[in-house]
Amino acid sequence: MNLSKTNYLIYQDCGKNAWLKIHKPDVYFENELSAFDEGLIETGNEVDDLARDLYPGGVSVDNRKDFDYTAKLIKEKTPVIYQPVFQTDKYQIACDIIVLNEKTGKYDIHEVKASNSGDDKKKKTKNELYEKDLAFQYITMKEAGVDVGNLYLRRLNPDYVRNGELDINEFFTKEYFTERVLEKEEAIHEEMEIAYDYLMQEEEPGGNCSCLLKGRNAHCTTFAYSNPDVPKYSVHDISRIGLSKRKLEDLIDSGIRDILDVPLDFKLSEKQENQLLVARKKTEILDREGIQEFLDTIEYPIAFFDYETFPSAIPRFNGYSPYNQIPFQFSVHVLDEPGGELKHEEFIYTDTGNPDEPMIKALQKFIPEKGSVIVWYKSFEMTRNKELGIRNPEHQPFLQNLNDRIVDLEDPFKAQFYVHPEFKGKTSIKYILPALVPELSYKDMNIKEGATASNTWNQIVRGELSEEEAEAQTENLLRYCELDTYAMVEIFNVLKRLI
Ligand code: SF4
Missing domain, CATH: 3.90.320 (Lambda Exonuclease; Chain A)
Known part of the structure; x- marks a missing residue:
């Protein structure tokens, strides 16, 4: 061979x-x-x-x-x-x-x-x-x-x-x-x-997997095969443990694998301790004051907003560089006042041209001129707005105004105002949603995550799907993005109920 x-x-x-x-x-x-x-x-x-x-x-x-x-x-x-x-x-x-x-x-x-x-x-x-x-x-x-x-x-x-x-x-x-x-x-x-x-060599190499001393993100797909004694939720899942090599080494050297076996007096950061505390006690940490302070920064009308994008290695349109994200879709749920009626608007561009201009027009049409724009992981949406503004300088003030109004719904979770055992030390919406709103799930969706949404859009605009398939997939994309913003509405409601 x-x-x-x-x-x-x-x-x-x-x-x-x-x-x-x-x-x-x-x-x-x-x-x-x-x-x-x-x-x-x-x-x-x-x-x-x-x-x-x-x-x-x-x-x-x-x-x-x-x-x-x-x-x-x-x-x-x-x-x-x-x-x-x-x-x-x-x-x-x-x-x-x-x-x-x-x-x-x-x-x-x-x-x-x-x-x-x-x-x-x-x-x-x-x-x-x-x-x-x-x-x-x-x-x-x-x-x-x-x-x-x-x-x-x-x-x-x-x-x-x-x-x-x-x-x-x-x-x-x-x-x-x-x-x-x-x-x-x-x-x-x-x-x-x-x-x-x-x-x-025919014989399987022995010895420990060196990834035993790395955080979960560094593990390859064969980790579970090579390390059958490591449970699914292990010390490798402690938040940012991959950045604290000494701590992980100490735990592994002491034979500790299960997150629940970490000694009570083991020195960890506050965030890591919180993660372990809720895991051990199967309880939650709730800082109502912190949540209240966060909610006080939000102004009505509220727009719960999310982009879907495609990172094209080969720039397809003027103003694009390699791997610039092409924003092709958004969903927005709008709540004009507390207890008001929730409205949903959406936009998707499936032609072969540059979506920038129609995208900006749709943003101008559907996002209220005032109030907060709530997103999850704001640096993504803000960077897209900034890039749209650079490519379309005449719309830069509008896009800058959007960015000035953005509030990140991930922030109260990052700030540890709310810690739940099912978050497992993460603050991604894919962990927060099933824990807080279990009835709302991506499980039954035809498109379940962002990378599939990107690839699907690319197939549509590349003409790789039949007309019927493209139509069905466009609908799947719309429903996926709608769920992203509706999930934020529900999480926002949970936070409000908690205080
Ligand atoms: S988990 Fe994978 S990448 Fe890491 S040491 Fe084991 S085999 Fe290698």
Whole structure:
């Protein structure tokens, strides 16, 4: 068996996880891919396809096992090859694009990433991984007898702003990775050998999962398989415990796994202590004064508001940069006065054009000119309003006014005015709603969460659904977003009843 580049890169994150993928695929693939992961895969494919336009007219190797066809294309000195595949005794790769350099007579490798790298710290970590990615390709191609020239990384330029036709040469960066990879070639080659030996061993690697010392968010999907002694609600679920390595280490070293077994005198933050207190006593913490103070900041008429958006890697409209969110839908429940009649308004844009202008018009029509705009996790909605204002400066004052009136319904939960055992240390609406309003649930909805909503909208506007399917899915999107804002109304009512 050969070691593929994909598995080598998973090994960089965790050897055990890569071993399970190779030797126990039933365990590794036990959980279905999330809508979010599916979206990432689709985005990656879309960006790969677009990158081919950087070197048009190439020949594609469509079969991932067609090593002979690739060898033939190389022998014929085919100028541009998409997805060529190579293998040696130990390794196997599929490159994105290789281009014959007429001056050197060697093939340059262009590795395409659907990433815009984020901040400098993230960029450094990613660059180290990309160095290994390109080194793996370089070493494998060389061992397969191909003359390799330069190594380039082609990722998305975060500073690119679309203006008219997509400028593909501006959209993709062209970063020279040759020297930095060659400097590390020997060390990476040695590590590839170690990875090969580790991943090809028949016997399952023993020892503890290192994620025992990380918070729940860091765990991979095989955590439960490798750690059957860890209950579903464990010390890993203590709020922000992943950021307090020492505390988690102390608990694990003392053999403590269940959240209810944490000693009473164990030093935790106030928030963490509250989480454990309500879990142990199966009770609630209620700060009525705090809730009252929060409710006093809200002014009628109240608009309970929520956007749905799609993060498009490839900017579709003028003014958009890679991964800017396209707001395509909103729901708003309006309450004019205490005890008044609740009204619902909604908007969704399913044409192929830019939704900005019709979206702003609908906001102007449906959101009251005065009063509070209640959202959950305000930085998301406020950033969308800010971006809409930058792209549509004539509406900036209106959008700024919306932002000035935003109140975050998550705040009283973040401030610990209300702590419930079923919140499990979280303040996301997906935890708060079932605990406070159990009769209202996303369970029976056709669309249950935001990533599915995004992907569904994308399928509609891309024309990937039949007319009937698109109609049914548009209705599903409307009902999903409506529930998001209705959930806020109900949570608001619960808070009011509590005081
Ligand atoms: S839970 Fe962590 S250490 Fe265990 S297999 Fe997954 S990634 Fe590796």
